[in-house]
Amino acid sequence: MGGGHHRPTRAVYVSSLLFCLLLLKESFVSAQSVDPPDMAPTASPVSSPDLYQPSDSYLINCGSSEVKLDDGRIFKSDTEMSSHLSTNEDVQTKTDPIPDSAFTNSTPSSLMDLYKAARIFTSDSKYLFSVSVPGKHWIRLYFYPLRHEKYDLKTAIFTVQTDKYVLLQDFSMDDSKVVLKEYLVNATQHLSIVFKPKKDSFAFINALEIEGVPDEILSDSASSVPQGNTINGLSNIGLEVEYRLNMGGQTITPKNDTLARTWAPDEPYNTFPQGTEAVRGKNIKYRPENKMTRLVAPEMVYETADRMMSEAYAQTTVPNFNLSWAMSVDETFSYLIRMHFCDIVSKAKNELYFSVYINGLMGISRLDLTEKAGDLATAYYTDFVLNASSITNDSIVVQVGPIADSNSGKPNAILNGLEVMKMSNIADSFDGLYTVDGLYKGPESSNLKILAISGLALAFMAMFFLGVICVRWKKRPQDWQKKKNFSSWLLPIHGSKANYSSKKSSIFGSRKSKSGLSSVYSHDLGKLFTLNELQNATQTFNENTVIGVGGFGKVFVGTLEDGTKVAIKRGNHGSEQGINEFETEIEMLSKLRHRHLVSLIGFCDEDSEMILVYEYMANGPFRDHLYGRANKTTLTWKQRLEICIGAARGLHYLHTGATQGIIHRDVKTTNILLDENFVAKVSDFGLSKAAAMDQGHVSTAVKGSFGYLDPEYFRRQQLTEKSDVYSFGVVLFEVLCARPVICPGLPRDQVSLADWAMQWHKKGMVDQIVDPKIAGTICEGSLKKFTEAAEKCLAEYGVDRPSMGDVLWNLEYSLQLQEASSQIDESEDNTNFIGLEKRNETGESSPSPAEPPTTTTATDESDDSNVTLGSQVPFPDAANVQGR
Structure with missing residues (x-):
């Protein structure tokens, strides 16, 4: 009986033990049976957050208790993590539930709990986190305007920023939808999230997360x-x-x-x-x-x-x-x-x-x-x-x-x-142009600085002006009383007065000025043409007189009453888009005088018109002589070098010889114009900027022409003289290869001329991409020096690029090598030339460019700086040119 009594009891124990072991085995097998990542048929069981453990992870549910999401992440209460929160107050609010209308169709249900509580700040407050591994970090901010008996969160206006970045500037919730803001920023030893309520307002946050990011995702x-x-x-x-x-x-x-x-x-x-x-x-x-x-x-x-x-x-x-x-x-x-x-x-x-x-x-x-x-x-x-x-x-x-x-x-x-x-923009902001220190980095920031010191500047200007008057009074001519007015000898006038219009009766009349230049008309700006004069010159802007079309508008050829042939650039009628370029062009050209820069004859600012008048450049844009125009005579290598030298002299003068350094910002072959002697002149100053001599750069939105843009300028939005140097390097390769700077139809490695040419240069085979029309005429030494100059211009960083003066020196050296090689007896085998073709084998003759002047400094008034107004001016925009 006794033994019979114990046998079923042992069986129960053994069965129970076996059952437990079986369950344990099934659990273990189940846990091990998940497919490894490379074997997973679908993403759902594989892509779980626990596959990546971030170096830093701070998940905070603001103003309430701990919350665990269905993805396994736990958002801790900021009350429990008080060491990270710096504030003088403890204002919280929460609600349950939140209406469905507050969520979008793409809002994961697992995140809804993060919007049910909030912390409110009535003064500047900060969350501070330590960073164990410097690098990119996620910042995710959760916002929803919960109800509060005292604070209406829908009216809150506040700024959110880190140590470096402005995340939100004067942020407010204009509706009752949840908002998730997600940023990827760099962090070093620590990362702070600062909330700054606007005056008489407050700030709030529902939840936030800070997590380290793996390097490979960016x-x-x-x-x-x-x-x-x-x-x-x-x-x-x-x-x-x-x-x-x-x-x-x-x-x-x-x-x-x-x-x-x-x-x-x-x-x-x-x-x-x-x-x-x-x-x-x-x-x-x-x-x-x-x-x-x-x-x-x-x-x-x-x-x-x-x-x-x-x-x-x-x-x-x-x-x-x-x-x-x-x-x-x-x-x-x-x-x-x-x-x-x-x-x-x-x-x-x-x-x-x-x-x-x-x-x-x-x-x-x-x-x-x-x-x-x-x-x-x-x-x-x-x-x-x-x-x-x-x-x-x-x-x-x-x-x-x-x-x-x-x-x-x-x-x-x-x-x-x-x-x-x-x-992020130049102010390291994602919302506006103010830095974390409250400094304004917008286009008018330089004007604000001027206003701040205007009183002192005016005082110095007055002292200087009085000094000039005293000096000139002592040197006044003996017959000064016979002059029509004292300003003719006492005050410095820029340019020749003989070329300016005397028809000033209508200038301040009832005409509608588009830019406002008419109302502040100055002799320094050139001749003020009437609209009737320009209509007569162009047969009322007849389409048959159009010689080019650009981003600003059409360019017409016209003849003035005195027989002078001019190029007339007319802005798109009724458009406000070109006012800045119109004014900049006039202001820049009225101050510049150089053999290799276009000279402005005058302008018209009547009846909402924006019209610029230049001298007519008989041979048009440089690009037309390189490719794209079948009826243009092929330029020889020597002619191309002389044109590049002329353009380099013009840019060198802009950078160093003008009263204040000027950055052209749109250097390209369509903005290099050729007169009847193939003398090059740089044109189109609508995008130009005066250089900030104290900073070495100008902070400005990126503008220019694709293919010529300096990648450093594109990346940092900081314009320097070296941006022009980069663009000119592209021009040099364009001159050498005679192909567009961007060819979308070609294989990807050939689309960009700059990248393509640099690849061949690194191989030491740049002679393989020379324009076939001149390949057999280039001296090897000249080609080497020319491509070295172009390659240095295209350096990734501006500090590694040469100045325009250095580029000019190299181009002149390249020309000297070419001229020296041409003196070799034509009957000898020219083994020092690239290719098999020889120059002028067809017997055709081409116009010979004027011999370039000897090398001078950019400020040499005796040579390059003297231009007579009203003689010749180009048409800056040619037909079929990609607009800016």
Whole structure:
């Protein structure tokens, strides 16, 4: 009995033990059965936040208790983390629940709990965090205007900033929607988040997170748009995430992203959904050799895509049908645009070719995904920088479209993901032009400095003026009483009075002035033409007299009453766009006199017209003689050198010889004009800037012509004389190769002339890209010295580039070498010349340019600085020139 009694008891114990062991085994096996990352069929079980442990991680729920999200992250109460919070008050509010209308369709439900509480600040307050590993850090700020019995959070106005960056300037919540602001900034030893309420207002924050970011998610360089130059130094720039879209898929929540990012669906931004088809793929691959990991973007981004619906493409009557996404942005900022691709639609490699456009500008002319990514279903991304000057209507439009002449596969295009990030501006701000110290960095900042010292400046000017009068009074001529007025000898007049109009009766009449120059008319600005005079000169602006079209307007050739032939540049009628360029051109040219700079005859500012009058340049823009115009005579190498030397002298005078250094800002072959003797003159000063001698640079929005833009100026928005040097380096290679500076239809490595030429120069084979029309006429030594000068001009950083004076010296040396080689007996075998062709084999003669003057300093008044007004002036803009 006793034994029988114990046997069932032992069986129960053994069974229980076996059952527990079985459960333990199942749990262990289950825990080990998760597919490793490389074997995962889908992204969901793989892309979890615990795959990446940030070096720094501060997750704070402000004004309330701890919150745990479904992705496993825990937001601690800032009350518990009081050591990070510096404030003299403890004002909190919370609510439960928040209405559904406060959330957007893309707001993850897991984040909703972070908006249910807030901390309110009535004075400057700060969160301070230690940084263990210096580098890029996420800053995510959560805002929602909760109800409070005393404070109406919808009326709060405040600024949020870090140690270096202004994140939000005078921020307010104009509706009852949740707001998530996400930034990527550099941090060193510590990172502070400072809240500054506006006077008589307050600030608030619902939640914030600070997390270290892996280096591989941000490249230091990107392609400029249109495609051409490479922009470097992006790691030193702060970024704000404006849009992060998952094409063809649903919202990707932080739970399914390694870095806790949210990816919204693209439908709200798709401008042609009826022509778009969502597709899915699987088994996405990442290639480490392409610096691609799941940290860049999770598999779920690459598993879905939008492609062109084949039926829509077949039915459309527009041959350049593209998939398009439009997003609203602040057009005063530049943007980093990242596009994610993965070929999940092709059956074989090299079947899918398409082009990428941003704001109508070419990003990639012929993208073969499998070539770039390395295989089908392989993740790949590419970055672009879009400058603020290329943004219109406060929007960015991203497009992908097929290549109509593709010989393989059906025409199509795809996009898997898109990120649009605002780049911090010159004030290290994402919202306005004030620095963290409250300093204004806008275009008028120099004017504010002038106003601050205006009283002292006026006093010195008055003393100087009185001194001049005293000196001139002592030197007055004996017959000074017979002069019409004392100003003719006492006051310095810039230029010859004989050339100025005496018709001043109508200047201050009822005519409508567009720029206001008429009302402050000065002799120094040149002759003030009446509109009737210029209409008579151009047969009422007859289209048959048009000789060029540019960004400012059309250029007409005209003949004045005295028979003088002139070029008349007329601004687009009724447009306010060119007033600044109109005024700048007049003010600059009225102060400059140099053999190799255009001279302004006068202007017309009547009846809302903006018209500039120059001398007529018989041989037009330099570019027309290099390529693009079949009827133009080919310039010899010696002629090209002399023209480059003339242009260099003009720029050297601008930089060093003018009263105040001047930066041209738009140096290109269409702004180098040639007179009847092929003497070069630099033209078009509408974008020019006076150099800030005390700072060495001018802080200004980037303007100019693509292909010629200095990458350092593009990146830092700080204009220097070396920006002109870079542009002139591009001109030199353009002269040598006789091809456009940007050719979107060529393979990517040939699109930018500067990059292409530098590649050949590094190989020591620059002779292979010389214009075939002159290849056999160039002395080897002359070519070497010329290309050395061009290569130095294109240095990545301005400090490494030569001055225009040094460039001029090298060009003159190159000319001397060419002239010396030409003295060799023509009957000898010219083995020291490049190529097989010889000059003038056709027997054709070309106009011989005037011999350039001997080398002088930029301020040599006896040579280059004397120009008679009313003799000759060019037309700065030629036909078929890309507008600024």
